[in-house]
Amino acid sequence: MSEVRRKIIPTKHPMPHQDAKERCHNFNEVALGYDEDTAVAEAQRCIQCKNSPCMEGCPVEINIPAFIKKITERDFAGAISIIKEKNNLPAICGRVCPQENQCEKKCTVGKKHEPVAIGRLERFVADWEMAHGSRSVKKAKPNGKKVAIVGSGPSGLTAAADLALMGYKVTVFEALHMPGGVLVYGIPEFRLPKSIVAREIASIVELGVEIKTNYVVGKLGRVDELLQEGYDAVYIGTGAGLPSFMNIPGENLNGVYSANEFLTRNNLMKAYRFPEYLTPIRVGKRVAVIGGGNVAMDAARTALRLGAESYIVYRRSFEEMPARREEIEHAREEGVHFEILTSPVEIKGNEEGRVTSMVCQRYELGEPDESGRRSPIPIKGSEYEMQVDTVIMAIGQGPNPLIQQTTPNLKTNKRGNIVVDDTTGQTSIPGVFAGGDIVTGAATVILAMGAGKRAARAIHEYIQSKG
Amino acid sequence: MFRIVAKKELAPRIKLFDVEAPEIARKARPGQFIILRVDEEGERIPLTIADFDQKKGTITIIFQEVGKTTELLGELQAGDSILDFVGPLGCPSEIERFGTVVCVGGGVGVAPVFPIARALGEAGNRVVSIIGARSRDMLIWEDEMRNVSSELLVATDDGSYGIKGFVTDILTGVLSREKVDRVVAIGPAVMMREVCRVTPESIPTVVSLNPIMVDGTGMCGACRVEVGGKTRFACVEGPEFDGHQVNWELVLKRSKMFVEEERIAMERGGCRCQENARR
Ligand SMILES: Cc1cc2nc3c(=O)[nH]c(=O)nc-3n(C[C@H](O)[C@H](O)[C@H](O)COP(=O)(O)OP(=O)(O)OC[C@H]3O[C@@H](n4cnc5c(N)ncnc54)[C@H](O)[C@@H]3O)c2cc1C
Ligand SMILES: Cc1cc2nc3c(=O)[nH]c(=O)nc-3n(C[C@H](O)[C@H](O)[C@H](O)COP(=O)(O)OP(=O)(O)OC[C@H]3O[C@@H](n4cnc5c(N)ncnc54)[C@H](O)[C@@H]3O)c2cc1C
Ligand code: SF4
Ligand code: SF4
Ligand code: FES
Ligand SMILES: [Mg+2]
Numbered sequence: 001m002s003e004v005r006r007k008i009i010p011t012k013h014p015m016p017h018q019d020a021k022e023r024c025h026n027f028n029e030v031a032l033g034y035d036e037d038t039a040v041a042e043a044q045r046c047i048q049c050k051n052s053p054c055m056e057g058c059p060v061e062i063n064i065p066a067f068i069k070k071i072t073e074r075d076f077a078g079a080i081s082i083i084k085e086k087n088n089l090p091a092i093c094g095r096v097c098p099q100e101n102q103c104e105k106k107c108t109v110g111k112k113h114e115p116v117a118i119g120r121l122e123r124f125v126a127d128w129e130m131a132h133g134s135r136s137v138k139k140a141k142p143n144g145k146k147v148a149i150v151g152s153g154p155s156g157l158t159a160a161a162d163l164a165l166m167g168y169k170v171t172v173f174e175a176l177h178m179p180g181g182v183l184v185y186g187i188p189e190f191r192l193p194k195s196i197v198a199r200e201i202a203s204i205v206e207l208g209v210e211i212k213t214n215y216v217v218g219k220l221g222r223v224d225e226l227l228q229e230g231y232d233a234v235y236i237g238t239g240a241g242l243p244s245f246m247n248i249p250g251e252n253l254n255g256v257y258s259a260n261e262f263l264t265r266n267n268l269m270k271a272y273r274f275p276e277y278l279t280p281i282r283v284g285k286r287v288a289v290i291g292g293g294n295v296a297m298d299a300a301r302t303a304l305r306l307g308a309e310s311y312i313v314y315r316r317s318f319e320e321m322p323a324r325r326e327e328i329e330h331a332r333e334e335g336v337h338f339e340i341l342t343s344p345v346e347i348k349g350n351e352e353g354r355v356t357s358m359v360c361q362r363y364e365l366g367e368p369d370e371s372g373r374r375s376p377i378p379i380k381g382s383e384y385e386m387q388v389d390t391v392i393m394a395i396g397q398g399p400n401p402l403i404q405q406t407t408p409n410l411k412t413n414k415r416g417n418i419v420v421d422d423t424t425g426q427t428s429i430p431g432v433f434a435g436g437d438i439v440t441g442a443a444t445v446i447l448a449m450g451a452g453k454r455a456a457r458a459i460h461e462y463i464q465s466k467g
Numbered sequence: 468m469f470r471i472v473a474k475k476e477l478a479p480r481i482k483l484f485d486v487e488a489p490e491i492a493r494k495a496r497p498g499q500f501i502i503l504r505v506d507e508e509g510e511r512i513p514l515t516i517a518d519f520d521q522k523k524g525t526i527t528i529i530f531q532e533v534g535k536t537t538e539l540l541g542e543l544q545a546g547d548s549i550l551d552f553v554g555p556l557g558c559p560s561e562i563e564r565f566g567t568v569v570c571v572g573g574g575v576g577v578a579p580v581f582p583i584a585r586a587l588g589e590a591g592n593r594v595v596s597i598i599g600a601r602s603r604d605m606l607i608w609e610d611e612m613r614n615v616s617s618e619l620l621v622a623t624d625d626g627s628y629g630i631k632g633f634v635t636d637i638l639t640g641v642l643s644r645e646k647v648d649r650v651v652a653i654g655p656a657v658m659m660r661e662v663c664r665v666t667p668e669s670i671p672t673v674v675s676l677n678p679i680m681v682d683g684t685g686m687c688g689a690c691r692v693e694v695g696g697k698t699r700f701a702c703v704e705g706p707e708f709d710g711h712q713v714n715w716e717l718v719l720k721r722s723k724m725f726v727e728e729e730r731i732a733m734e735r736g737g738c739r740c741q742e743n744a745r746r
Contacts, residue, residue, distance in 0.1 A: 044706060085678040094647065113673060175553070175682070176682065177511075177550075177551040177553070178502055185686075202736050213551070213554075214551050214553040215490075216553060216554075216556070218554055219494065219554065219556060220490050220494055239683075240684060241685075241686040242686065243686070243688045245688070245698065250719055251698070252693060252698060252721070253689050254720060254723070254724045257688075257689075258687060260686055260687045261681060261687035261688055261689045264681055264682065265681065269510065269511070269681070270508075274731075275731050275732050275734075275735045276508060276735075277510075277729075278508055278509055278510040278535055278536060278732055279510040279511070280729065281728075281731070282724070282727075284723065284727060314484065353716075353717070353720030353723075355719070399686065400684070400685065400686065401703075402684065402685070403498065454583070
């Protein structure tokens with residue numbers, strides 16, 4: 001063991017990237033992925049811990065040392081089979097998981113050096129499988145029971161896949177015309193190519209899962225009707241899609257978008273290829289994105305790629321920014337400007353009702369608030385005007401309200417999130433389970449998937465116990 | 468895919484489709500709408516449910532060709548299919564026994580007024596309908612509206628049929644002639660605004676707003692309107708609102724958000740197949 005440890009390369013093998021000067025003009029993927037030799041070399045950094053602490057950090061319970069070992073043996077097919085025992089969206093997780101807070105945070109190698117690049121290795125084998133043709137799927141024997149899933153985001157898809165593997169007949173109902181939730185409408189192409197999302201969803205469909213798009217539960221069948229129609233259980237994974245605005249003057253001027261609208265036009269509707277694709281988008285010359293999370297980074301980098309000068313306007317400082325470091329770094333490399341300790345108080349427009357400028361106020365940091373971050377305090381008299389044609393609000397999303405409004409007796413908290421039992425995902429209605437952003441508020445792909453996995457198990461127990 | 472089972476041309480550039488969508492037909496109520504996408508490159512556009520037939524499992528839409536997407540839609544024939552068709556969206560109209568209700572429909576807005584007028588009549592109201600168009604050939608669904616109304620009055624801008632003038636001219640007459648308990652108006656924003664100017668605050672005046680939409684499920688906020696000083700998402704909280712409370716100036720300005728892009732889209736040329744070949 002000590003012999004192995006001496007040989008450890010202290011840093012992760014770097015991820016090859018599209019050059020920043022190039023990539024700020026296109027929507028192609030930024031991170032290019034490891035090649036076989038790099039993947040094997042990175043896999044060799046893993047010391048194969050017996051207690052595998054990394055696994056504790058993975059909400060979908062991937063056997064991390066086992067799949068990494070297969071990579072060192074160049075058995076990539078073997079590696080992906082191990083991952084797919086637990087995770088049906090590996091190419092997605094390998095790209096967008098905040099690994100630094102999950103598996104890699106617990107990695108033993110990470111105590112002294114940089115942790116093993118688990119996410120990059122996961123991405124590598126998932127991409128390898130796609131490039132080398134899909135392996136045959138083992139469909140489970142039908143058990144005669146039916147489960148309805150509401151919402152096709154990562155949470156719903158994970159629950160669907162796990163239940164299908166247990167023999168359930170699963171139908172996923174999705175309001176939009178394309179499945180994937182935030183993976184297709186929110187996260188941009190340059191971070192998560194839509195062809196990859198489509199491939200991973202196709203592999204879930206191959207398990208026998210039926211996906212009904214263009215189906216708004218609550219407007220067509222309600223949750224209680226789905227139960228009456230013979231579904232043995234329902235899983236709600238409807239996400240946090242309701243955009244927040246600041247309630248400042250001028251917010252309804254032309255040129256003010258929610259991040260959701262801006263990203264949906266561009267990702268789901270492919271407005272960056274207008275007019276070949278017919279959905280329009282307008283960015284103008286200077287764009288201000290309000291907020292400091294991943295959503296804000298995605299909007300700012302998208303605006304840049306559409307040809308605008310792009311600014312992140314954030315109330316606190318870099319340290320408090322909730323976005324992943326990697327994303328902030330990428331945005332800076334590409335030329336996104338940061339106006340920190342700043343927030344708008346008014347948006348001004350011209351006669352036609354179009355945005356012409358934004359009045360901002362400077363902030364300083366005070367004592368830590370309940371979130372533990374130092375709270376921003378406005379500086380009196382610091383107002384100044386910033387010339388912009390577009391303002392994108394990326395200050396958070398609330399729970400999608402439709403299901404709660406149309407499902408009597410479904411218990412919610414004061415923010416409108418569905419209340420569930422933490423371990424099972426059971427709601428206040430028997431046979432109705434929920435998980436992902438609709439329960440936790442806006443969180444991460446992997447936490448939403450973990451909730452889907454736990455609920456699938458609980459749904460199985462619930463249906464079995466009914467006989 | 469959603470098959471078009473019947474197509475009719477009601478007036479120049481105004482077309483009617485019956486679309487096979489049995490699940491939506493089962494749930495649809497007057498005042499609700501659908502969102503469709505013609506094909507893979509298409510944008511999502513909202514259209515009101517003009518009628519629904521649960522037995523045949525069809526939804527009727529009536530649309531005016533005003534830009535690229537409605538033009539592409541108009542090129543489809545009976546037997547063709549629409550790629551995406553989702554609904555019923557929005558809140559249904561409030562249908563109660565109010566007494567006397569005046570239903571005003573302008574231009575293609577006559578279509579969405581029809582199911583509301585019918586439901587109001589069935590609920591025991593006296594329904595006075597006023598419909599209008601630029602000229603006689605642009606007038607749609609006159610017979611349908613007459614069938615569901617106690618009285619039907621018609622106006623054309625050029626006087627080629629009915630009285631010469633606007634629907635608001637007739638409305639002013641009706642208001643001075645009898646007690647009206649409620650007004651429902653659907654048509655171009657300017658027409659709805661004028662109706663709200665004619666009706667006193669004491670008569671509830673319901674309008675159906677048509678802001679630009681994307682998802683239609685409350686997820687993007689493109690459809691923001693201001694009602695009573697508050698921002699509302701028309702796709703989930705509307706599309707019907709109290710017309711006296713609507714900020715009309717904002718409605719009109721926001722509808723012009725993408726005029727430049729809409730012109731560019733029209734210039735893209737009609738035939739998609741040629742473009743694909745060039746790519
Ligand atoms: C721009 C952006 C970037 C992000 N980047 C990252 C990242 O890099 N890494 C990360 O881990 N997380 C990221 N997140 C967060 C992550 O995407 C979410 O936490 C995750 O997608 C939540 O999954 P979900 O399945 O709960 O819901 P969602 O992904 O929101 O999916 C919910 C689905 O339900 C559908 N739906 C809603 N109501 C109904 C209804 N009534 N009937 C039928 N269908 C309905 C919706 O249309 C949607 O498709 C990002 C989020 C955004 C917005
Ligand atoms: C709830 C609702 C119900 C409607 N019902 C009907 C109906 O029954 N019959 C009918 O003919 N029209 C209806 N409309 C209007 C119809 O949606 C627009 O005429 C159509 O979207 C125009 O698209 P286009 O590409 O052909 O024209 P464009 O040239 O793109 O646009 C022409 C004008 O239509 C409006 N518009 C453009 N895109 C959208 C969009 N995505 N959503 C909404 N409005 C848009 C804008 O004001 C624009 O200036 C309705 C709109 C709403 C919101
Ligand atoms: S799914 Fe996420 S947390 Fe789990 S191993 Fe992969 S990158 Fe780590
Ligand atoms: S903790 Fe790190 S080194 Fe240990 S098994 Fe997991 S990945 Fe390998
Ligand atoms: S159309 Fe997106 S919220 Fe109304
Ligand atoms: Mg258009």
